[in-house]
Amino acid sequence: MPFPPLENDTFLRACLRQATPYTPLWLMRQAGRYLPEYKATRARAGSFMGLATNVDYATEVTLQPLERFPLDAAILFSDILTVPDAMGLGLSFVEGEGPKLARPLRDEASVAALRVPDLAQLRYVFDAVTSIRRALNGRVPLIGFAGSPWTLACYMVEGSGSSDDWRRVKSMLYSRPDLMHRILAINAEAVAGYLNAQIDAGAQAVMVFDSWGGALADGAFQQFSLDYTKQVLARLKRGADGATVPRIVFTKGGGLWLEQMEQLDCDVLGVDWTVNLARARSIVGASKALQGNLDPAVLFAPPERVAEEARGVLDAFGVPHGGTGTGPTHIFNLGHGISQHTPPESVAALAEAVHTHSAAMRQVSTKP
């Protein structure tokens, strides 16, 4: 049974550098703890993994932010650590502490034993993708995602995401680069298979989160993060059912490496709030769309300040030249995941400001 036709295609068009009447908007972690209805569902599910592994719950929470706000895309509710979990590393979420892996990779033997997981173990994710796509009923496109090979390796070696210096994973990188390369090669194969299965299940765009790429030194980033993201992209399907599936790559703290990221075989580069969008646009030229980059902390301010800062981000990028081939397009997002402390009213103010101002910018620019 085919999926229903898409009503709002602004996000997918902007990904492919085509013209849109306004700048599309979605938010990293838009389904999450800042929404009371999410907390209610999570309480019923009992735990984060209880939520993520149940197709009905995952579908429910993925759609919750779309009921409140006119967002232009949905993103699968899941976690990047489903992949290490399927590798047998033992994922759990401890309340208030974030994710933990029970069996981190700390020695040569554990690295030697690491294998690309059987995708059948991740079936619950692909089922959720299909369920969400059906439930969306064509309203907006659905984004699938995975962690980058390097970012997964950070968690797989450290055992958690709470390190402030990544001592264990960097010790391995500098002391035993052979072990690190083995982990990354396995991760690249696993992530590519995982994303391709999400595409088969109905994902209309895919995003690679390189959340910890920015922790690496210049030189190490290229060798241990970027090269393996390239391997993932090289193995990805181009599309499904005749439609192109755009690829988004986001390296938090990767602003200094935009020239090199511009060479990636992807459609969109995500940038965090430290990046000047006008400058990023001049670096990527016409070859990539840009996604970002409001500081999530702006959403702690009153609605009128949120609107002002959102207009500032749109103005920094300027009017997109979608479809003219002369420059990139822009997808509005935060520079990182939305904070659990965000008042939902701030998101409403943000969506209103982004849609109104970006449409007005296009009007002004096309006046004779």
Next chain:
Amino acid sequence: MPFPPLENDTFLRACLRQATPYTPLWLMRQAGRYLPEYKATRARAGSFMGLATNVDYATEVTLQPLERFPLDAAILFSDILTVPDAMGLGLSFVEGEGPKLARPLRDEASVAALRVPDLAQLRYVFDAVTSIRRALNGRVPLIGFAGSPWTLACYMVEGSGSSDDWRRVKSMLYSRPDLMHRILAINAEAVAGYLNAQIDAGAQAVMVFDSWGGALADGAFQQFSLDYTKQVLARLKRGADGATVPRIVFTKGGGLWLEQMEQLDCDVLGVDWTVNLARARSIVGASKALQGNLDPAVLFAPPERVAEEARGVLDAFGVPHGGTGTGPTHIFNLGHGISQHTPPESVAALAEAVHTHSAAMRQVSTKP
């Protein structure tokens, strides 16, 4: 009584873009917990503040790394939070948790009550500077330091340095920029007075640590960090006793803003490990020396790998053109403070590699 003449002036010469026979080296937090002798002194002092406020202990620990390693500069043993402490915010160090301020700035009234502190309250710092300078007996120059106005504000509003999103300080910045500007203006005046008093007491170079500048969004960095660092620099003494006192500014995570930092009235820009030194050199041209930028995590690797990575940093910068006016000079350092988990042997290997390889690079480059 004048201070003894300086024997090793490579660090000061490199700061002022003059030729040196090798690349000078020092390490941020070189006196610290990775040294057993530091831990012994700290145990005798009872607490971090017991150590920092006692002139004899502060002198002892400042000199400890120089006894072990051929470092080319000493840095005052102290903490950037002495200034907020003197403002009455109540500094303490909780074992394993880092610094805490008992009375953080959380409302309009506390910001209104904030004052530039009486420098007499910081007399223990200036006494330590003089004591250390005498104890150094001209071996290497002594660096004084302070936190940047923004970085101090982060701690002053959050109450600690453990935030991963700086929610409180950024909420104030975006919601009440007037309050933030008041704090920063007071901090700038306080920091300038504090550094000038360190210069009067014997500091031969001064460094501004903008440890949290990189947490700011593009635009906010310029307005809330860089502008106030400029105010500090504008108020600083040029020198003491006929000698120029070089100024170093280090913004961790500030690599994207090097063009703007190049405009600062300082001699040296510190950069972290995400920065490509060759590129940074081409950005700052001949106007600034560069300091950095080995990833501190390299020091967890075996000595031969430490040496290899250190040579990589030297090679990335290239041969300095000190004294020729055609390019900047290089001061070797880490890209951030040394980790307490560092094996001291790694520092020995680093110093050996930096001095040997940088001297050899100069020999090769001057061969006919």
